[in-house]
Amino acid sequence: MREASVILSxxxxxxxxxxxxxxxxxxxxxxxxxxxxxxxxxxxxxPGDCCVFCSYGTVPCPPVQVQRGNAAKYV
Structure with missing residues (x-):
């Protein structure tokens, strides 16, 4: 299984x-x-979010994407 790439924007x-x-x-x-x-x-x-991207963005921050292991779902 191929690892999904992290979305940066x-x-x-x-x-x-x-x-x-x-x-x-x-x-x-x-x-x-x-x-x-x-x-x-x-x-x-x-409260409970690590950064502004996790709170107000369309995609969570790269560290959270990697932690969740599901970066592909945001493409």
């Missing part, structure tokens, strides 16, 4: 203004803050 949607931006995620760390380009809000992860 995710679209973050601001929960305040609904602005969407596609960003490249870091591969070796979780991103704990994100400045919304729409309204300037500083986003932080929701």
């Amino acid at each position: 995710s679209t973050i949607t601001c929960p305040i203004c609904r602005f969407e931006a596609t960003e490249v995620m870091p591969t070796d760390a979780c991103q704990h803050f994100y400045d919304c380009r729409g309204c300037g809000a500083i986003l932080r992860p929701k």
Whole structure:
């Protein structure tokens, strides 16, 4: 069985203004803050999530994708 590749981009949607931006995620760390380009809000992860991509993105961060072993489902 072939291992799925990790997806490196995710679209973050601001929960305040609904602005969407596609960003490249870091591969070796979780991103704990994100400045919304729409309204300037500083986003932080929701309780229980490791980073802003896991909370507000269309794809969870690479470390979580690898941990779950199901990166292919986000393609």
